[in-house]
Amino acid sequence: MLYKKKWPLFLFLVPGLLFLLVFLYIPFVENIKNSFYEMASVVKMPGQEFEFIGIDNYKRLFTDPDIRVAMANTLKMMVLTVIFEVGIAFVLAVMVSQIKKLQQLFRTVYFFPVVISATAIGLLFKLFYNYNGGMLNQILEALGKEPVLWLGPELAFAMICVPTLWSYIGFYFVILLTGLSDIPDDIYEAASIDGCSKFKQVFYITLPSLKPVFFTSVTLAVTGALKVFDLPWVLAPNGAPQGLTHFLGTYMYQTAYGLNNYDYASTQALLIVVLGVVVSKGVGMLTADKDEKVAAKAKRARAKGVA
């Protein structure tokens, strides 16, 4: 019928696929290739060939102390996002779902930092952290205490985490709240008639029914932690002080565009991809139980049938 003639299909698919091919798939493959070569520059000079160095860059991943710091910081950030972003968001979502008035207002307020660029938030917190007359040190001064070097070696990592975590709680809050409102009310009613306290209801009804939403939130949180760049870069450029606040993303940027070591940076980028796949698969394995696997399979089969 209408879609019998196939030729218009090309006009629909080709422009988008071309974009993906040229700017995603080919660069992705080229990036893998680059990690095995010694790149003297980004663009080859006429007649120049890059030297094949095998897995040298990969060996370097295991010996480079800076990447170890960046990796540790990134992994710590993942754990922190799950505990604080998803955790606080869950507490807030449960609370907001209990109230009747002002729900919409809290939603609007909590979500607001999500739409503000991390760069602006970084600048804002720079004003808080400044040693000479930053907001936090003004408070300390008013309390008669010594000023603190907030972005010094001991505290810098924590001080980068605070705004990173704070600014995204609203995002998980909305996701979890949507999940909460999908749980039918009559389950709770039945439970209260049976004498189940509100507190117990959270554990025995809310948490189990929210499992799939938790799974999505945790996956988004850990893969998001893998991509942090803007905030640490603004607060502590080049992993200041002494590379202690590097994350995989910022270290990769510095390796490529600060040190012009493009091949090693490509290797790091690949590490980020592999870590992303491993971590999101890991979250899936930890949270999925048998029933859900069966359900997911059925869902997939159904989707195939429809398509």
Place this chain on the structure above:
Amino acid sequence: MDVTLQLEKVHRRKKKISAGMIAIYAVLIFWAVLTIFPFVWVVINSFKPSAEVLRSSFALPQEFTLANYQNAFGKLNVLNAYKNSFIISGTVTIGVMVLASLMSFGLTRYRFRGKEFIRSMIVASLMFPAFATIIPVYKMIIQWEMLGTPIAVILPQIAGNLSFATIVMTGFMQSIPLEMEEAAYMEGANVFQVFAKIIVPLCRPSLATVAIFSFLWSYNDLFVQKIMIAGHKQYYPVCTLLEEISSQYGTDFGLMAASVTIIVIPVMIVYILLQKNIIKGLTAGAVKG
């Protein structure tokens, strides 16, 4: 007796809840203050001379000044950065909307070999962060002699948002029943008319979602902006300019506060006007699962 006992129970629970309610509201309001306070603080301080910000950042301005704003608009040309951001993110948004709706239409309406393969390739590309493609793309942009121009930011950003936009749109298009298209076909409409006159208007909600997240992602994406446009100040978008302010004028507190305010206020106005759409747009993929 039984009834009265139960009634009493319900009554008692109600009282208990209202005490709990106060605690709940207290916590929620506390968190709301914690969320809004930094922004209020920065707006208030943007009207103070730098020295006063350093001394008493919690007080209202003693001497109200607009000097920081004069500096921001004069020395730093924030307006130009806004213009650049709108050109870049606007083009990215339109590009993503057009390409994603075309692709989704092809993927939901036609049967052909390799369809599943294309779909899974699109899903797989979600796992490519910008880090993993940026160096080869950077090379290409240099070879095309486009480095330092807005188009150098636009092209990779379109590609970066396209996969997710296509997934959101195919999900939506799949749910549109075919009857209307068949009727239009009977009336003699061709595929392109069906696409433009029936599908696109019906897809308005998902197009809005796509537009919102494409625009915001592009607008806030410092990484690509920094790499593609560094050093060409006349083309700096907002985030790149902010980062430069922070590294160059980091000691001028008043100016920093004013710049943050200038960046935050327009976003806040748009957010208040379109909050429902924006919240839905940014959480769309996640909530759908």
